[in-house]
Amino acid sequence: MTNLATNLVRTAERLPDRTAIRLDAVEVSYADLLRRAQAVAGSLRAAGVQPGDRVSLILPNVPAYPVAFFGALLAGAVVVPMNPLLKAGEIDYYFTDSGASLAFVWPDFEAEARAGASGTGTTIVVCDAMGPVAGQLPDAEPLTTVTDRDDEDDCLILYTSGTTGRPKGAELTHRNIHLNALRCVETITEMTDADVVMGCLPLFHVFGLTVGLQAAVIAGATLTLIPRFDAAKAMEVIDRDGVTIMMGVPTMYAAILNHPEHDTLSAATLRLCCSGGAAMPHEVQRGFEQAFGCIILEGYGLSETSPVASFNLPDRERKSGTIGVQIPGCEMRIVDEQGNPLGPGEVGEIAICGDNVMKGYWNKPEATAAAIPDGWFRTGDLATVDEDGYYTIVDRKKDMILRGGMNVYPREVEEALYSHPDVVEAAVVAVPDPVLGEEIGAAIALRPGATATVEDVRQHVKDRIAAYKYPRHVWRVDELPKTATGKILRREVKAPSDVTGA
Structure with a gap:
C-alpha cells in the first residue's frame, strides 16, 4: 500500500457501476468518482500543486467532497479537512499553520474563506455539488496514474478541537x-x-x-x-x-x-x-x-x-x-x-x-514529545x-470535578440524569464553590411536553448515586452546545449567573 487513493482505483476497476456516493436523487458510480477525481488531480498539477503540498477542503457532505479529496491524493497532496463553519480568523490560522496552497470551498463559505486567505496567499477554488466550478482550475489532461507516496508520508493533517489552546494538526499517514x-x-x-x-x-x-x-x-x-x-x-x-x-x-x-x-x-x-x-x-x-x-x-x-x-x-x-x-x-x-x-x-x-497512532503534530515537536513521551x-x-x-x-482527565477532595466524574452523573425519562440531553460541569472548591452543576434539556421540574430531576439523581456526586445546581436549557459531529461540548456549558459561585 502506498497512496490511499489506490483503494478508489481498485474498487473502480472491480465495481465500476456500483454506486459509490448518493445524495438524494444524485448517484455517482465508482467509475465516475474516479474519473472526476482524476480530472481534479490533473488540474491541480497544472495549477502547480506538487506532491506533499497541502490542500484544504471546506465543504459539506456533498459528492464534491470525495471528488476533491481523492483528486488531491491522486496528485500526491496532503489533505487538510476543515469545519465549514470556521470564521475568517480561524481559517487564517489553519491556512497559515498548515501552509495550504489551495482550498476547495463551498459557495456558502466563500466569503469567510477568502477573508481568511487574504494574508496567506491560499488559492480559493469554489465547488458545486459535484466538484470544482468550471473555470476555477486550469484545463488539463486527467491524471490517470496514482502519484507515488510512501506509507509514512502524510495523508491528512487533522486539526484537533483545541481544548487546551490553539488547534494542533495531527499528521496521519497513508498507512494510518x-x-x-x-x-x-x-x-x-x-x-x-x-x-x-x-x-x-x-x-x-x-x-x-x-x-x-x-x-x-x-x-x-x-x-x-x-x-x-x-x-x-x-x-x-x-x-x-x-x-x-x-x-x-x-x-x-x-x-x-x-x-x-x-x-x-x-x-x-x-x-x-x-x-x-x-x-x-x-x-x-x-x-x-x-x-x-x-x-x-x-x-x-x-x-x-x-x-x-x-x-x-x-x-x-x-x-x-x-x-x-x-x-x-x-x-x-x-x-x-x-x-x-x-x-x-x-x-x-x-x-x-500501534499503526493507528499519528506521526506527530504538524510543526510542533515539543507538543509531539509531550503527547508521545515513550x-x-x-x-x-x-x-x-x-x-x-x-x-x-x-x-x-481535564473534566474531572474535585469536590471537597473527592473525585467526581461527570459521565457517571450524566448517566444518572439520562435515566430520567424526560431528560434528552445532559452535561455535568464544575461550579466554583468557596468552601468545597468545586460543586456539581448540571445543564439539562427536557423532551417536548415534559412535566418534570428541575427539582424532580435533581431528586431522581440523588436517589441513584452517592451524596457527594449528585448535582446541587441543575438548570434547564433548550439544547446543549455541540460540535459539528453532534458531540456535546462540556467546556461551553456555563452555569447561569444566579447559581452560587458562577
Whole structure:
C-alpha cells in the first residue's frame, strides 16, 4: 500500500457501476468518482500543486467532497479537512499553520474563506455539488496514474478541537488511514459491497472520513450522504436507501429515538449501528435497540489515532457501557501519572501505541514529545480495564470535578440524569464553590411536553448515586452546545449567573 487513493482505483476497476456516493436523487458510480477525481488531480498539477503540498477542503457532505479529496491524493497532496463553519480568523490560522496552497470551498463559505486567505496567499477554488466550478482550475489532461507516496508520508493533517489552546494538526499517514479503515471493514462492521452506509457524520471529521468514506471505498459499499444531520431526514434516508450500517454519535441516535414520528421508521434493512465520539448513555442505547431491532456497537478513538482504537466487536461478547477491546494493530493500556501500567479496575489514563497512532503534530515537536513521551500516545481520557480487556471510560482527565477532595466524574452523573425519562440531553460541569472548591452543576434539556421540574430531576439523581456526586445546581436549557459531529461540548456549558459561585 502506498497512496490511499489506490483503494478508489481498485474498487473502480472491480465495481465500476456500483454506486459509490448518493445524495438524494444524485448517484455517482465508482467509475465516475474516479474519473472526476482524476480530472481534479490533473488540474491541480497544472495549477502547480506538487506532491506533499497541502490542500484544504471546506465543504459539506456533498459528492464534491470525495471528488476533491481523492483528486488531491491522486496528485500526491496532503489533505487538510476543515469545519465549514470556521470564521475568517480561524481559517487564517489553519491556512497559515498548515501552509495550504489551495482550498476547495463551498459557495456558502466563500466569503469567510477568502477573508481568511487574504494574508496567506491560499488559492480559493469554489465547488458545486459535484466538484470544482468550471473555470476555477486550469484545463488539463486527467491524471490517470496514482502519484507515488510512501506509507509514512502524510495523508491528512487533522486539526484537533483545541481544548487546551490553539488547534494542533495531527499528521496521519497513508498507512494510518488505510489500515484503520481496513480494520473497520474486516473486524468491526464486516462491510461488503452489498452494504449501504449512512453518511450523516461530517466528512471533515475523522470518524466520518475513515470509518464512513474510506471504509466504504475499500469495501465497495454505497455511502449515502446527509449534508447536515437532521433526525427526520436521517429516518427518511434509512428507509429510502435501504441503509444497512449507520455510523453516528450518541446525540444522533437520541435525536432519532426522541423524534415524535420515530415509530414511522421501519429500519428493516439496518443491521448494524456504530457509535463513537462520546459516551453512549445506557438509556439511549437500550431505547434505540428496542425500537429498531438493531444493535449499537460502541467504540473509541481520537483524531490522533486515525481514529479507531477500541470497539465492541461483532464476534465477541458485547459489554454495554464499555468501549470494547483494542482492535488489531493497536495496543492500549491504563497508566498512572508517571506512565506506569495499572492493573484491572484501577483508574488511570488511556495510553495507545500501534499503526493507528499519528506521526506527530504538524510543526510542533515539543507538543509531539509531550503527547508521545515513550512511544505511547497519552489520550487525556481516564478509564479502567477489566480482566477480559474491555475498557470503560471514566471521563476526560481535564473534566474531572474535585469536590471537597473527592473525585467526581461527570459521565457517571450524566448517566444518572439520562435515566430520567424526560431528560434528552445532559452535561455535568464544575461550579466554583468557596468552601468545597468545586460543586456539581448540571445543564439539562427536557423532551417536548415534559412535566418534570428541575427539582424532580435533581431528586431522581440523588436517589441513584452517592451524596457527594449528585448535582446541587441543575438548570434547564433548550439544547446543549455541540460540535459539528453532534458531540456535546462540556467546556461551553456555563452555569447561569444566579447559581452560587458562577
